[in-house]
Amino acid sequence: MSVTAPTETRQAPGLRVLDPLLLIAIALLVWQAVGSWTQGVAVTGPLATFGFTATLLTTAQFWHNAGATAAAFALAFLLSAVFGLLLGLVLGLRRFAGDVAEPVLAGFYTVPKVTLYPVVLLVFGLGMSAKVAFGVMHGLVPVTLFTMAAIKTLPAVLPRAARAMRLSPAQTMRWVLLPACLPQIVSGLRLGFSLSLLGVLIGEMFSSQRGLGFLLVSGLAQHNVALSTSVVLLIVVFALLANTAMLRLSRRLSGQ
Amino acid sequence: MSRGTAVLLVRTAALAAAVLVLELLCRTGVISPQAVLPPSVMVAAMVEVLASGDATEPMLRTFSTVGLAFALAVALGIAGGAVLHATPRLRHAIDPVLASYYSVPTFVFYPLLVALLGLNMTPLVVLGVLSATPAMMIGTLAGLDGLPQVLRRVARVQRLGPIQTLLTVVLPAAMPSLFGGIKLALSYALIGVIAGEFILSGSGLGYAISYAYQSFDNRTMYGLMLFVLLVAVAANGLLYSWEGRLLRRRVRS
Numbered sequence: 001m002s003v004t005a006p007t008e009t010r011q012a013p014g015l016r017v018l019d020p021l022l023l024i025a026i027a028l029l030v031w032q033a034v035g036s037w038t039q040g041v042a043v044t045g046p047l048a049t050f051g052f053t054a055t056l057l058t059t060a061q062f063w064h065n066a067g068a069t070a071a072a073f074a075l076a077f078l079l080s081a082v083f084g085l086l087l088g089l090v091l092g093l094r095r096f097a098g099d100v101a102e103p104v105l106a107g108f109y110t111v112p113k114v115t116l117y118p119v120v121l122l123v124f125g126l127g128m129s130a131k132v133a134f135g136v137m138h139g140l141v142p143v144t145l146f147t148m149a150a151i152k153t154l155p156a157v158l159p160r161a162a163r164a165m166r167l168s169p170a171q172t173m174r175w176v177l178l179p180a181c182l183p184q185i186v187s188g189l190r191l192g193f194s195l196s197l198l199g200v201l202i203g204e205m206f207s208s209q210r211g212l213g214f215l216l217v218s219g220l221a222q223h224n225v226a227l228s229t230s231v232v233l234l235i236v237v238f239a240l241l242a243n244t245a246m247l248r249l250s251r252r253l254s255g256q
Numbered sequence: 257m258s259r260g261t262a263v264l265l266v267r268t269a270a271l272a273a274a275v276l277v278l279e280l281l282c283r284t285g286v287i288s289p290q291a292v293l294p295p296s297v298m299v300a301a302m303v304e305v306l307a308s309g310d311a312t313e314p315m316l317r318t319f320s321t322v323g324l325a326f327a328l329a330v331a332l333g334i335a336g337g338a339v340l341h342a343t344p345r346l347r348h349a350i351d352p353v354l355a356s357y358y359s360v361p362t363f364v365f366y367p368l369l370v371a372l373l374g375l376n377m378t379p380l381v382v383l384g385v386l387s388a389t390p391a392m393m394i395g396t397l398a399g400l401d402g403l404p405q406v407l408r409r410v411a412r413v414q415r416l417g418p419i420q421t422l423l424t425v426v427l428p429a430a431m432p433s434l435f436g437g438i439k440l441a442l443s444y445a446l447i448g449v450i451a452g453e454f455i456l457s458g459s460g461l462g463y464a465i466s467y468a469y470q471s472f473d474n475r476t477m478y479g480l481m482l483f484v485l486l487v488a489v490a491a492n493g494l495l496y497s498w499e500g501r502l503l504r505r506r507v508r509s
Contacts, residue, residue, distance in 0.1 A: 243359035
């Protein structure tokens with residue numbers, strides 16, 4: 001899913017600065033309303049959640065689970081990125097193989113992969129490797145598809161220019177191909193990042209004894225509303241911060 | 257033989273070969289039959305499960321939930337997209353939300369939704385709507401943004417009313433982008449509902465699969481799994497080919 005930057009905005013810049021703050025304020029108000037409407041049975045309000053999160057961040061239990069999720073996620077993202085780039089490179093350069101593989105990959109991308117999680121569990125066993133495999137199943141395809149598209153849509157004039165300047169293959173890669181493909185590749189990595197996080201978390205929510213997904217579901221099972229609300233808050237904030245950073249990076253790369 | 261036919265042939269052959277290799281690996285015991293059933297057995301299990309009628313109720317349940325979530329998401333997404341398109345200030349504020357929406361794993365809200373709305377169909381519909389609506393909004397915005405100014409002017413010259421303009425000018429012109437949104441909305445609604453059933457629920461196909469997994473009933477599990485995947489692939493394929501026809505018609509005219 002790619003979203004283009006707003007193309008036109010005709011209004012005073014002073015007003016625009018306030019908009020994000022206003023949006024956050026509205027989000028907090030809605031959250032507070034839901035919290036007080038349900039009397040804290042389902043969700044704790046913002047203030048209570050911030051307080052609980054602050055204490056949660058000092059407990060060993062939290063860091064134990066966060067560490068498990070972080071390790072599985074880091075490995076899943078790394079594998080998705082490396083193999084996605086390689087696969088995308090090969091499929092982008094070999095047009096025929098790319099045309100053969102693209103609909104299969106795109107089809108796999110839109111299928112509810114969660115139904116395959118029991119297979120992953122049966123093959124890899126309960127534990128870290130199953131979560132990592134499931135994260136890779138989600139993250140690999142977008143990185144591959146975006147890398148492939150970046151190479152396929154490369155203007156033909158660029159490799160020709162490189163040849164005219166008698167650049168070596170390594171130089172062509174470094175100075176021509178990489179800068180031209182990088183914005184799209186970063187978009188693919190951004191998507192792969194989000195989706196491998198999703199895969200790891202779903203894996204933990206379904207069947208796991210460790211990790212933030214597990215903590216979230218166990219908070220619900222123990223009627224510890226503050227715990228599950230805090231975990232959701234932390235995951236959302238982490239995902240948004242990481243995404244914003246990568247979005248900035250890809251905008252800067254394509255702006256050059 | 258044209259290139260397109262060759263691509264199709266090679267793709268079919270590669271997929272068939274993959275299934276065959278899996279069959280052989282399972283039959284020779286390289287992959288443990290306790291973990292993965294041979295594809296031929298999976299198909300037999302699917303036919304069995306569907307014929308036994310045990311799957312009928314969860315199936316109706318899941319598909320009605322997905323259908324409801326999808327319909328709501330399309331309606332809300334088109335309405336939301338149109339409102340955002342008409343109010344640039346609001347759009348400017350919401351744009352960053354849309355841009356990073358899919359980076360947040362929506363499923364983490366599901367346990368909260370269950371606590372809020374109870375363990376029934378409602379949190380599943382809400383989860384499906386939450387995952388699918390933004391895609392529809394983005395598609396609608398793209399369609400409205402791409403509308404050539406000249407078409408709006410033509411509508412004015414022909415003195416069309418707002419509804420006529422919408423039906424005869426705006427909708428046909430924006431259709432390809434809208435269709436992209438509809439396609440994504442369907443697969444997101446399907447993924448959201450089935451994943452929700454899978455993680456925490458008491459009914460539906462996702463629940464039936466996870467129940468079969470937990471009771472070591474591999475035949476039922478693989479049969480249902482194959483069925484869900486085939487339905488998802490068929491639904492997406494149908495929309496995909498429909499979209500292709502739509503685009504071709506546009507090119508011709």
